[in-house]
Amino acid sequence: AQSVAQPEDQVNVAEGNPLTVKCTYSVSGNPYLFWYVQYPNRGLQFLLKYITGDNLVKGSYGFEAEFNKSQTSFHLKKPSALVSDSALYFCAVRDPRTGFQKLVFGTGTRLLVSP
Amino acid sequence: EADIYQTPRYLVIGTGKKITLECSQTMGHDKMYWYQQDPGMELHLIHYSYGVNSTEKGDLSSESTVSRIRTEHFPLTLESARPSHTSQYLCASSESPRLGYEQYFGPGTRLTVT
Numbered sequence A: 001a002q003s004v005a006q007p008e009d010q011v012n013v014a015e016g017n018p019l020t021v022k023c024t025y026s027v028s029g030n031p032y033l034f035w036y037v038q039y040p041n042r043g044l045q046f047l048l049k050y051i052t053g054d055n056l057v058k059g060s061y062g063f064e065a066e067f068n069k070s071q072t073s074f075h076l077k078k079p080s081a082l083v084s085d086s087a088l089y090f091c092a093v094r095d096p097r098t099g100f101q102k103l104v105f106g107t108g109t110r111l112l113v114s115p
Numbered sequence B: 001e002a003d004i005y006q007t008p009r010y011l012v013i014g015t016g017k018k019i020t021l022e023c024s025q026t027m028g029h030d031k032m033y034w035y036q037q038d039p040g041m042e043l044h045l046i047h048y049s050y051g052v053n054s055t056e057k058g059d060l061s062s063e064s065t066v067s068r069i070r071t072e073h074f075p076l077t078l079e080s081a082r083p084s085h086t087s088q089y090l091c092a093s094s095e096s097p098r099l100g101y102e103q104y105f106g107p108g109t110r111l112t113v114t
Helices: none
Strands: A003-005 A010-014 A019-021 A024-026 A030-039 A044-050 A056-058 A064-068 A073-078 A086-095 A111-112 B004-007 B010-013 B019-025 B033-039 B042-048 B076-077 B087-094 B109-113
Touching: A003 A086, A010 A019, A019 A111, A024 A064, A024 A073, A024 A086, A030 A064, A030 A073, A044 A056, A044 A064, B004 B087, B010 B019, B019 B033, B019 B087, B019 B109
Parallel strands: A010 A111, B010 B109
Antiparallel strands: A003 A024, A019 A073, A030 A044, A030 A086, A056 A064, A064 A073, A086 A111, B004 B019, B019 B076, B033 B042, B033 B087, B087 B109
């Protein structure tokens, strides 16, 4: 069965500092991996995905993520955090061998960027 | 922002009432989904649809029902609302057979049953 773990409920970082939001996954085959962001009272917004190819994936709002197959991780990163990055971040995984496009989401990590 | 819409955005309703949460998308996506999001943030898939006249139950058992009569429309109905149904409901859609299949989410409906 596919699963994804976000080990940190909350990440605190000062504005201007680099940020990392962690995600590890468990999928038998080669995974499709996604990051979404949720702002208060909003739906989820797609940030970036890894399907194949370069392990470093660049996405919206200056975010990037690195796929590490040996560590089964897909950590979200940004070189310089903004206060406006404060939000909920969800990692999701899909096993491409399944017949349906079912995503399994992590429990979410709240990012708090202080001025 | 994706072209997927949910109404109402907020709903407070009494126990026993019948409610329908609307979800529409203008992207022509085949696949649509309903998620329930707990106060503690985790999302649970409760329904999904491959296309018109196709509906399936998701991972989390739900007393709600869905229908898919038109590609763009995927309403969710609760015949008799209960306080345990209080939650945020998120609708999503995805294109097929686009590689990667990222899902696009609506803004959500926050339901409170008193």
